[in-house]
Amino acid sequence: MTRSPFLRNGLVQVAPLLLCLVAWEVLARIFGSTHAVMPPVSTILLGIFADGNTLLRSFGRTLAETVLGFVPAAAFGFIAGALFARVRIAERMFFPLFLISQTVPVVAFGALVIIWFGNGIMSKVAIAFYLTFFPVTVNTLRGLRAVDQDKINLLKSFGASAWMLFWRLEVPHALPGIMAALLLGVSLSLVGAIVGEWFGATVGLGIVLVQAMYAEDMVRLWGAILLCGILGSTLYGLVAFAARRWVWWGGEI
Amino acid sequence: MTGRCPLASNVPTGVQPEVVAGGSHAAACGASVEPAAGNPPIIVLESVSKTFDAHGHRVVAIDGVDLRVDEGEFVALIGPSGCGKSTLFNIVAGLQDADSGGTIRFGGERRKSTELLGKVSFMPQRDLLFPWRRVIDNVILALEVEGMSRSDARARALPMFAGFGLSGFERHYPNQLSGGMRQRVALMRTFLFERPLMLLDEPFGALDSLTRAMMQRWLLDVWQLHRRTVLFITHDIDEAIFLGDRVVVMTARPGRMKLSVEVGIERPRHADIRTSAAFLEIRKTLLAAIEEESMKSFLSESV
Numbered sequence: 001m002t003r004s005p006f007l008r009n010g011l012v013q014v015a016p017l018l019l020c021l022v023a024w025e026v027l028a029r030i031f032g033s034t035h036a037v038m039p040p041v042s043t044i045l046l047g048i049f050a051d052g053n054t055l056l057r058s059f060g061r062t063l064a065e066t067v068l069g070f071v072p073a074a075a076f077g078f079i080a081g082a083l084f085a086r087v088r089i090a091e092r093m094f095f096p097l098f099l100i101s102q103t104v105p106v107v108a109f110g111a112l113v114i115i116w117f118g119n120g121i122m123s124k125v126a127i128a129f130y131l132t133f134f135p136v137t138v139n140t141l142r143g144l145r146a147v148d149q150d151k152i153n154l155l156k157s158f159g160a161s162a163w164m165l166f167w168r169l170e171v172p173h174a175l176p177g178i179m180a181a182l183l184l185g186v187s188l189s190l191v192g193a194i195v196g197e198w199f200g201a202t203v204g205l206g207i208v209l210v211q212a213m214y215a216e217d218m219v220r221l222w223g224a225i226l227l228c229g230i231l232g233s234t235l236y237g238l239v240a241f242a243a244r245r246w247v248w249w250g251g252e253i
Numbered sequence: 254m255t256g257r258c259p260l261a262s263n264v265p266t267g268v269q270p271e272v273v274a275g276g277s278h279a280a281a282c283g284a285s286v287e288p289a290a291g292n293p294p295i296i297v298l299e300s301v302s303k304t305f306d307a308h309g310h311r312v313v314a315i316d317g318v319d320l321r322v323d324e325g326e327f328v329a330l331i332g333p334s335g336c337g338k339s340t341l342f343n344i345v346a347g348l349q350d351a352d353s354g355g356t357i358r359f360g361g362e363r364r365k366s367t368e369l370l371g372k373v374s375f376m377p378q379r380d381l382l383f384p385w386r387r388v389i390d391n392v393i394l395a396l397e398v399e400g401m402s403r404s405d406a407r408a409r410a411l412p413m414f415a416g417f418g419l420s421g422f423e424r425h426y427p428n429q430l431s432g433g434m435r436q437r438v439a440l441m442r443t444f445l446f447e448r449p450l451m452l453l454d455e456p457f458g459a460l461d462s463l464t465r466a467m468m469q470r471w472l473l474d475v476w477q478l479h480r481r482t483v484l485f486i487t488h489d490i491d492e493a494i495f496l497g498d499r500v501v502v503m504t505a506r507p508g509r510m511k512l513s514v515e516v517g518i519e520r521p522r523h524a525d526i527r528t529s530a531a532f533l534e535i536r537k538t539l540l541a542a543i544e545e546e547s548m549k550s551f552l553s554e555s556v
Contacts, residue, residue, distance in 0.1 A: 151381050153348050158398040158446060159371050168398075172385045249384040249428075 039219050044226060047219040055208065059227050062205040065121055065193035066235065069128020070186055077133035077185075078178065081140025082166075091141070102134045106192065110199040124196030124204070131192040132185040139181035143174025176250030179243035186235045194228065205231070293361030295450045295482045296345065297321045301355035301366075302507075303340050314340040316507035317355070322450065327476060327483045329493035331539070332503030333547040338486050341508065342454045345484065346375040360449060375452040378459070380439035382427040388438050389423040395446035410445060416475060417441045433464040440472070444479060454486045466524065469495055473522060490539050494532055495522060502542045505550035512542045 021041050028040040039047075048055055080098070084091035106127055117123035147170050155165055197206025205228050212221035300317040315337040322328045332338055343349035344357075347370030351357065357364050359372060374395070382391050390397075392413075393406035401409075414420050417437045427435055436456055443451060456472075457465045469492055476483065487493050493500045494516055502512040518531055526532050 148381070150377055150379065151383075153346075154375075154377070154381055155394070155398065157346065157348075157370050157373070157375060158395040160398045164398055168394075169383070172383065175385075249426075 037218070039222055043219055044222045048223040048226070051220065051223065055223060055227060058203055058205045058208050058224075059231060061121070061203045062190070062193050062197070062228075063231060063235075065124035065196065065204065066128055066186070066189045066231070068121070069125040069192055070132055070189035070235075073129040073132035073189065074136055074182055074185060076129070077136025077181070078140050080133070081137040082144060084137070084141045085144035085170075095141075098134060098137060101130075106131055107195060110195065113196070114200045119200035119202065123199070124193045124201065127196040128189040128192030131188040135181040135184050135188075136178060139177040140174055143177035144170045147173045172249075175247045176243075179239070179247045179250075182239050183236060183243065186239050187232060190228070190232050190235065292324050293358070294321050294323045295326075295360060296484075297356075297358040298345075299356040299358075301344065301357060302352045303337070303344065303349070304352055313507035315344075315509065317509050318503075319510050320501065322482060322484050324449075324482055325480055327485065327496060327498045328501060329485045329487060329497030329499070330501045330503065331487055331490060331493045331543065332508060333505050333543060333550050334488060335506050335550055336503045336546065337506055337508030338488075338503065339454070341503075342375070342377075342452065342486055345369065345450075345452050346373055347371065372448055373450045373452050374443050374446040374448040376439055376443040376454065376456055378455045380427075380435045382435055382438060384427055386426075387423070388419065388425050388427065388430070391427065391438055392441045392445055394442055410441070413441060413444070416478065418471065433460055433468060436460065436468065437471075440475075444475070444481070449482060451481045451483045452486075453483060455488065456485075457492070458487070465492070470524060472496065473520070477521060490536060490543065491527060494518075494535050494539070495527060500535070500539060502539060502546070505546040505553070511546065512539070514538060 024038070025041045028038045028043075032038050032040070080094075084095055109130070110127070113123045113126050117126055151169055152165060155169055160168065193204070194206035194209070197204040198210055201207050205224050208224040209221065209228075212218075212224060298318055298320040300319065302316050302318070303314045305312045305314055318337075318341060320328075320330075320341075330338065330341070340349065344351050344366045347367055349366065351366045357366055357369070359369060364372075383394070386394075389407055389410060390403070393401075393403070393410050396406035396409065397403060411423065414423055417440070419434065419437055419441070422430065422434065427438065430438065436459075440453075440456060443453070457468050460468060473496060485493070485496055497516050500514045500516060501510060502514075503509065504511045514535055516535060518526055518529070
């Protein structure tokens with residue numbers, strides 16, 4: 001039936017998911033007469049389409065918050081990690097601060113961030129940023145430090161400057177670790193954006209979740225959950241794709 | 254062609270072991286002897302020592318090493334394990350400073366060891382290829398660092414691929430190559446970093462014996478073609494004789510020079526010279542010297 005291995009692989013992975021959805025649909029229809037706990041999948045999907053405009057705007061908003069938090073956090077995390085790797089005194093002075101900042105659960109800061117940045121997009125971006133930069137810093141620092149001394153010596157014998165050593169050897173060496181941190185970071189950014197919306201916002205998937213909760217609107221709640229899942233897995237998939245396509249040498253270092 | 258150490262002219266025929274008197278630095282093919290004609294030796298070490306401080310007690314890795322390599326010469330250096338070969342490698346490569354007291358001359362000029370960094374193209378035991386670079390971009394690494402554009406560097410490297418047995422693998426990544434091929438890529442990278450002295454540290458140490466024998470013959474061909482000055486560190490006596498114009502033996506730790514033997518075997522050398530009388534004669538001399546030193550280091554370790 002299926003000729004190409006690509007198709008067969010796809011089917012192997014998709015079939016269980018489809019099976020679960022069918023089971024969900026059937027069980028919800030048998031047991032959930034009132035839709036109070038577990039609405040059937042079809043109802044949820046219809047609900048999403050019925051509410052298309054609002055949900056699409058919310059989806060776009062949360063996506064924007066996530067990306068706007070994630071990208072600067074990745075850049076900042078990399079720069080901080082690179083600085084710590086180069087300048088030992090900077091690491092000794094500031095790394096403990098980084099560490100302490102991460103021991104405070106982000107929700108404890110939520111109210112503060114809303115007061116500082118308002119209930120617009122910036123407060124969510126800030127929380128996403130806060131959750132994301134630290135793993136990137138740690139993995140950058142660790143990767144840059146772990147470079148084989150023999151390779152450094154070899155490049156130095158060719159006359160390489162510190163700048164060349166950094167870009168031609170240390171960064172490529174650290175990249176697989178950095179990509180792993182980015183995979184973690186993109187999920188954390190989404191969490192940051194959603195949690196940020198709970199503290200105060202007018203639009204976004206987090207807001208849809210909270211509103212649906214107060215209204216006990218199960219169909220809308222499940223719709224928002226589904227969209228959060230789609231958003232999360234799409235972003236994760238993009239980063240994973242980039243990692244596999246351009247940074248594939250992790251196993252060899 | 255016979256060995257081209259200047260002293261070779263004083264040596265009537267092939268095998269002529271010259272024993273270095275212990276402690277005397279008037280070494281065989283001696284550091285103090287000026288070459289007969291023309292250019293100064295590429296490198297001369299005179300009583301070079303290196304002492305490490307290991308947890309409070311002094312470890313003398315090498316103690317008054319004399320060594321000289323002339324232009325175009327292929328010198329093979331052997332010694333029992335733990336004789337300070339790697340220390341010597343690091344000093345000649347410019348990666349480590351020697352103790353004060355000794356002298357290093359490079360191209361006739363007196364240098365500190367660390368000043369040799371960048372003047373010697375060296376190849377450590379491991380191939381140290383960058384997994385994220387294609388083979389072609391691995392071999393041009395030195396050219397690129399020196400400021401040549403990538404396309405110029407590639408154009409310069411491409412004609413060499415056939416000679417290194419790597420035709421068709423230019424665009425492969427290192428993880429797609431066998432151990433022997435990776436080693437050839439590393440050697441090609443070393444050849445493309447053109448410096449007066451090439452320093453090779455057991456480049457074939459990790460290969461199986463058949464591949465190794467092939468690589469040795471191949472290295473001679475390439476060397477014949479490119480005519481570089483080579484200091485080749487190994488622990489394999491046959492390899493040293495087969496490749497070298499001259500074989501130098503180090504003592505057990507603390508390492509110094511024990512013996513220097515001219516290998517007067519004609520080039521080009523074929524695989525069958527390994528069983529020739531001249532080869533076996535040299536082998537016997539070297540084996541005796543190395544055996545003695547290995548025993549010493551074995552005994553000192555077991556005490």
